[in-house]
Amino acid sequence: MRVYTAVIEKCPDTGLYVGYIPGLRGAHSQGETMDELNHNLKEVVELLLEDGEPITKIMAQ
Secondary structure, eight states: OOOOOOEEEEOTTTOOEEEEOTTSTTOEEEESSHHHHHHHHHHHHHHHHTTSSOOOOOOOO
């Protein structure tokens, strides 16, 4: 099982939680609650992994 870390913020304009997974192209979503955002991000990652392991960009810290 892979573990991904998401960056999450709450948009002051819409009140929605928005998140993305750094280094994983296309892995971003939004939701009205943290639970909804978490669910949506999991779905996005599952879709990205359907075609095999995506190429990730290594993020320097």
